[in-house]
Amino acid sequence: QITLKESGPTLVKPTQTLTLTCTFSGFSLSTTGVGVGWIRQPPGKALEWLALIYWDDDTRYSPSLKSRLTVTKDTSKNQVVLTMTNMDPVDTATYYCAHRHLNRGWFDPWGQGTLVIVSS
Amino acid sequence: EIVMTQSPGTLSLSPGERATLSCRASQSVSNNLAWYQQKPGQAPRLLIYGASSRATGIPDRFSGSGSGTDFTLTISRLEPEDFAVYYCQQYFVSPLPFGPGTKVDVK
Numbered sequence: 001q002i003t004l005k006e007s008g009p010t011l012v013k014p015t016q017t018l019t020l021t022c023t024f025s026g027f028s029l030s031t032t033g034v035g036v037g038w039i040r041q042p043p044g045k046a047l048e049w050l051a052l053i054y055w056d057d058d059t060r061y062s063p064s065l066k067s068r069l070t071v072t073k074d075t076s077k078n079q080v081v082l083t084m085t086n087m088d089p090v091d092t093a094t095y096y097c098a099h100r101h102l103n104r105g106w107f108d109p110w111g112q113g114t115l116v117i118v119s120s
Numbered sequence: 121e122i123v124m125t126q127s128p129g130t131l132s133l134s135p136g137e138r139a140t141l142s143c144r145a146s147q148s149v150s151n152n153l154a155w156y157q158q159k160p161g162q163a164p165r166l167l168i169y170g171a172s173s174r175a176t177g178i179p180d181r182f183s184g185s186g187s188g189t190d191f192t193l194t195i196s197r198l199e200p201e202d203f204a205v206y207y208c209q210q211y212f213v214s215p216l217p218f219g220p221g222t223k224v225d226v227k
Contacts, residue, residue, distance in 0.1 A: 037216070047156075047164065047207055047218040060214045063121060096163055105211030106154040108166040108175065 002026035004036070004097050004111035011117050012087050018116060022080040022097030029055050029075050033102040036080040038071065040093040041113075048093075053080055054102060087118045122146050122210055126219035132227040139195040141222045143208035148188045152212035155184055155193045158221075159204045167206075168193065198224070 008020035020038075027034055035054040041047050051071045052060040061069050070083040080097060094115050098107035123146040133139055143153065151171040156164040166175040168184035171191055181196040195202055203226055208219040 039218075046220045047158075047209075049209075049216045049218060052214070052216070060216075062215050104169065105152055106166055106169040106209070107156075107164075108169075110163040110165070113163050 002099050002109055004099060004109065006095055006097050006111045006114040008095075008114055008116065010115060011119065013120050014088055014118060016087050018082075018084040018087050018091070020082045020084075020095055020097075020114065020116070022082070022111060024078050024080070024097075024099070024111075027099060029053075029073050029078070029080070031055055035100040035102060036073070037098050037100050037107055038080075038082045039096045039098060039107070039110075040091075041096070042090075042093040045093075050095075051082060052100065089118045092116065092118045121215060122149065122213065122217060124208055124210060124217050124219035126206075126208060126222050128222060129220070130223045130225060132225055133198055134227045135198050135200055137198050139193075139198055139202070139224055141193040141195075141206055141224075143186075143191040143193070143219050145189045145191075145210050149210040149212035151187045152210055153184075153186070153191050154209050154211060156207045156209065156218075157202075157204050158207065164207065195224075 004024040037052045038050040053071045068085045094113040096113045098110040125144045127142045153171045155168040158164040172184045205221045205223045207221045
């Protein structure tokens with residue numbers, strides 16, 4: 001059974017850097033084809049895809065946020081870390097991580113999400 | 121960059137009725153299209169992948185169709201637990217945008 005769980009600060013100040021961790025079980029990020037994605041959802045709004053990292057360290061980013069995002073993995077800890085710089089109140093959202101396989105493409109399953117509020 | 125649109129924005133129906141949701145891609149994504157269901161306070165759940173294949177555990181009242189740029193999610197008879205927001209997503213090519221969602225609410 002695959003599970004994922006996001007963790008990180010609930011409150012960050014404008015201009016600060018956000019660091020979120022996705023801790024997962026039931027799969028390995030050293031297995032060919034496996035990936036983890038990040039998706040966010042502002043309150044009351046739609047889902048927005050942010051980033052992906054694959055087993056081979058290949059990374060993909062949303063073009064509109066690419067300059068602010070970094071995603072890394074720690075295979076030994078079964079963790080993926082998302083870093084977003086220069087946080088702004090518009091970045092207030094629930095942040096999700098999700099499992100993805102290169103040969104299948106869809107996100108399944110998802111973590112429960114973690115709410116991040118950007119406010120001074 | 122592919123843009124996803126969904127219609128209608130809100131669909132107001134009664135339990136037992138049929139729901140038809142549309143999703144359109146700005147260019148062909150072949151059948152690389154997924155549908156997700158999201159209930160308030162919950163993470164999205166995969167319903168359909170490959171445009172028409174139901175994910176594990178998804179009831180057969182949910183069906184998907186389409187290919188290329190136009191896709192449809194049909195719920196044959198709405199159950200009370202089906203009132204939710206539905207998102208489509210293309211996974212043909214990165215970036216991987218979601219549509220804006222269709223809310224199915226109780227009439």
